[in-house]
Amino acid sequence: MNDKHLENKGLTRRHFLKVGATGVALAGLGALPVAAADAPTPAPAPLKLPRRRYGRTGMEISAIVGASDWSADVIPMAVESGVNYWHKAHRWTTETMPDAIKSQPREAYHLEVVVDRVGGDNKTGHIDEEQHYQFVKKAVARSGVGYYDVFKFHFGYHSVEEAKTNLGVIRAYDRLKKEGLVKHLAISQHHYKDINGDMAFDIVAYLMDHSPFEAAQFFHTYGDNQEITDVIHLAKEKDFGVIAMKTMGGVGRAATDKKFQALLADPKYAGSSPATAMVKWLMSNPSLTAAVIATKNFDQLQENVKAAQESTMGYNDRENLKLLAGFNKGMTCLLCAQCVSHCPEHIAIADILRYERYALDYQELSRARAEYKTLTKDGTACIACGDCMPACRADINIIAKLKEVHNLLG
Numbered sequence: 001m002n003d004k005h006l007e008n009k010g011l012t013r014r015h016f017l018k019v020g021a022t023g024v025a026l027a028g029l030g031a032l033p034v035a036a037a038d039a040p041t042p043a044p045a046p047l048k049l050p051r052r053r054y055g056r057t058g059m060e061i062s063a064i065v066g067a068s069d070w071s072a073d074v075i076p077m078a079v080e081s082g083v084n085y086w087h088k089a090h091r092w093t094t095e096t097m098p099d100a101i102k103s104q105p106r107e108a109y110h111l112e113v114v115v116d117r118v119g120g121d122n123k124t125g126h127i128d129e130e131q132h133y134q135f136v137k138k139a140v141a142r143s144g145v146g147y148y149d150v151f152k153f154h155f156g157y158h159s160v161e162e163a164k165t166n167l168g169v170i171r172a173y174d175r176l177k178k179e180g181l182v183k184h185l186a187i188s189q190h191h192y193k194d195i196n197g198d199m200a201f202d203i204v205a206y207l208m209d210h211s212p213f214e215a216a217q218f219f220h221t222y223g224d225n226q227e228i229t230d231v232i233h234l235a236k237e238k239d240f241g242v243i244a245m246k247t248m249g250g251v252g253r254a255a256t257d258k259k260f261q262a263l264l265a266d267p268k269y270a271g272s273s274p275a276t277a278m279v280k281w282l283m284s285n286p287s288l289t290a291a292v293i294a295t296k297n298f299d300q301l302q303e304n305v306k307a308a309q310e311s312t313m314g315y316n317d318r319e320n321l322k323l324l325a326g327f328n329k330g331m332t333c334l335l336c337a338q339c340v341s342h343c344p345e346h347i348a349i350a351d352i353l354r355y356e357r358y359a360l361d362y363q364e365l366s367r368a369r370a371e372y373k374t375l376t377k378d379g380t381a382c383i384a385c386g387d388c389m390p391a392c393r394a395d396i397n398i399i400a401k402l403k404e405v406h407n408l409l410g
């Protein structure tokens with residue numbers, strides 16, 4: 001994309017590079033730095049993301065949240081567009097934290113520290129108050145940020161029972177909060193039926209009423225099962241923040257599928273795209289606080305911000321989503337985990353297909369392969385009994401799919 005095209009969209013890449021290089025404190029006040037040599041026309045006002053209350057935290061966060069793995073040239077533009085919440089911010093150190101963020105007053109942006117189980121992965125690792133406490137303390141010291149706005153328990157509890165009885169995370173949070181190193185408590189919750197645990201929506205529903213947790217993050221994409229939609233609405237009623245993740249199911253693979261792209265030539269899809277429609281669909285749910293949307297480059301961010309700002313779905317957006325849903329049928333996993341409890345081999349089907357999403361929808365093949373390698377049982381453990389398949393709302397031939405994914409990632 002050249003600058004001419006970007007100008008047509010109201011922004012230029014150079015504009016953002018300049019903002020990135022000089023810091024965004026001025027930009028946040030609406031005064032954009034413009035070099036004398038190429039100025040006479042002031043840059044148009046950038047599109048701004050809407051903000052929503054993140055449940056009981058009381059924070060007003062951008063409807064699209066940023067992530068520490070976004071590329072260095074996207075982050076200044078994101079700040080300029082109003083992104084003020086940064087997922088996995090603990091990965092930044094004093095040296096690597098982007099100037100575009102740290103040049104603002106500290107209260108202008110919100111940083112999240114993500115705390116994993118220790119001594120294993122999300123299924124085999126355990127909760128350890130002291131290690132969680134030390135992890136955050138070290139991250140604060142390493143980053144120089146002073147404090148993290150949100151302590152996020154990553155991957156979450158295995159079951160409601162564990163949430164009731166194991167208070168290690170909450171105790172670590174309480175200690176850190178007393179020391180002023182964190183302010184709020186949230187959870188990123190996965191499903192654990194494959195290890196005889198509970199579904200994310202049951203665990204989150206419990207936490208809304210029985211704990212100091214103030215917000216949650218979980219999988220949510222178009223075509224999800226009703227329980228996810230219900231828990232999002234319940235959260236809104238209870239002033240519990242919700243961030244949707246793994247939102248763009250099938251969008252990446254549709255973008256590289258020639259047949260799908262040819263279908264998009266029909267005028268009824270004009271003016272929208274599966275990605276734009278998905279963003280608008282997410283944003284049109286008033287019960288949802290925000291969404292994590294994988295963003296690789298300037299163009300994607302620009303389109304996502306524009307869609308989030310418009311938010312209302314048109315006929316063309318609805319048609320795009322219908323087309324995407326048809327394309328996904330039998331192919332793209334919704335990560336609903338309804339199949340996993342039926343597997344006599346305890347294969348983590350939904351995790352395996354999540355890694356496929358990384359490879360095909362985010363174009364992150366190395367990450368997908370690295371994650372696939374960590375599985376105790378990979379796709380080759382499937383005995384082709386077929387017990388899981390009736391449970392799949394996406395009509396995926398799981399036996400064939402596991403073979404395909406193994407060929408891709410194994």
Ligand code: SF4
Pocket residue numbers: 342343344345346347349381382383384385386387388389398399
């Ligand atoms: S077909 Fe494979 S994945 Fe499905 S239940 Fe049987 S062993 Fe498990």
Ligand code: SF4
Pocket residue numbers: 332333334335336337338339340349350353391392393394395396398
């Ligand atoms: S394979 Fe089907 S049932 Fe299993 S997680 Fe994916 S969409 Fe859900």
